[in-house]
Amino acid sequence: VQLVESGGGAVQAGGSLTLSCAVSGDTVSTLCVAWFRQAPGQKREAVANIEDDKPHYADAVKGRFTISKDTAKNTLILQMNSLKPEDSAMYYCAASVRWVCPVIPTTPDLYNYWAQGTQVTVS
DSSP, X not given: OEEEEEOOEEEOTTOOEEEEEEEESSOGGXXXXXXXXXXXXXXXXXXXXXXXXXXXXXXXXXXXXXXXXXXXXXXXXXXXXXXOGGGOEEEEEEEXXXXXXXXXXXXXXXXXXXXXXXXXXXX
């Protein structure tokens, strides 16, 4: 499985960004996938994941972020609205091939495949 991200950037507080993660080597519709983020000096944390089309969110992003799968493009999407400075971090999409999809709260070690990361900066 290969994951390639796009869509990060800089935005003002209250703004929106959309992150995309193109999947190859497998079908996004059947994968257990997630978005993590890591700020400088902080642990990598899961912000959203989706299994069987059921999304799960960390409390810090609930109501502002939306995770979804675009099956036509074999892509994972993270729509981020009402962004705050504390959302600034490197964002990573990840996929797990575990028998049971690790849902939030979860840890990075349960995910097997990772994208390269994309920076999100909110000022």
